[in-house]
Amino acid sequence: MNNPRKAVALISGGLDSLLAARVVMEQGVHVEGINFFTGFCVEGHTHAIREKDRARPKRNNALWSAEQLGIKLHIVDIIEEYKDVVINPKHGYGANLNPCLDCKIFMVNKAHEWLEAHGFDFIITGEVIGQRPMSQRKDTMPVVARDSGAGDRLVRPLCARNLPPTLPELEGWLDRDKLFGFNGRSRKPQMALAAQYGFEDYAQPAGGCCFLTDKQYSVKLEDLWKTRGTREYDLDDIMLLKVGRHLRPRADFKMIVGREEGENRFMEGYRKRFVHMIPVSHVGPLVLLDGEIDDAAIELAARLTARFSKGRDAELVTIEVNNRKGGSHRLDVTPIPADEIPADWYI
């Protein structure tokens, strides 16, 4: 083929999008990948932050997929625009704060805009009917195609034979018989196809591709929205929800307590934005305070900080308290006994 048709594949870093792109490449189509960064992606962050994760070699799975396929990968920052998807999902949330159906529609729409700007012919996703209860059902497939604006230029190579033919199939750019008819939650057909193509060591995310599917994370985000009285957020807010122990000892302030060296180092980058404290007489965590910080809040937070330090059994622990302007003072406090920390202070 002299002028191959061009397709843009949504590459999440998981197996399905890897396979979907490969199936289409097999038919002589020029494929490039696109990957969206929402700020909630599991990709990379915890690795950068947490010391214990550094033992594993780091890898961006979307880039890894692109390398396996030998295609270009365009990574697009959608942090700002994505807020509306998270805050006002038309189709609601899944089990946690994951707006999967709206998210899919939004991403396919973005891919469609990219396609038009770059003169590509169609879009590929790794969706499989029945694979995910909220966003990948027989009745949601046409919704994604319609509401994203992609229409019949959206091809799902792994389950295409269970869906009406798309433009690339009708035009003969793709041979429908060489596409697949996967259906349901089983991963076996994908694993078999991966073996056939020689893909090994691919990523297998358990819940989904982002933190919004995580229960603990969603509880913290809900708490942030509720206590601020607004659902607005910025990248720093949602990054900090991935780090540390979060405690709310009073309705009007929250503490973020570093759990280990890597987290403390990461949190240091936020020192100018928050009142923060650190034990100086004993080894202990960096603690950021978010909210209304009066003297009583500082006293309580200092006693809790002492509790999380190596001086938890000491009579007094010295805590350095730093304000946002760079000023600091020291407090000698008694660590709060463990049985005086109500379980519901932990978010």
Add this chain to the structure above:
Amino acid sequence: MSETRVDARNLLCPMPVIRTQDAVAGCAPGDRVSVWCTDPGVVYDIPAWCRVHGHAVCDIRQGENEIIIEIQVGETD
């Protein structure tokens, strides 16, 4: 041949990769881009991004507090 410096310090992956991608988009083949970062993950991600796009990583300098990655832009399209 131009030289561009990208400040991606205090950003976590994939933001340094996105900043690199944006800078490279405005470059011609042969141009140099140096990316200043603090996230240790960049030593994997930026070279991987360069490999899939055909750019060369000329040098990775790892200091105590920052990592500097030097890139030579390949054929762009």
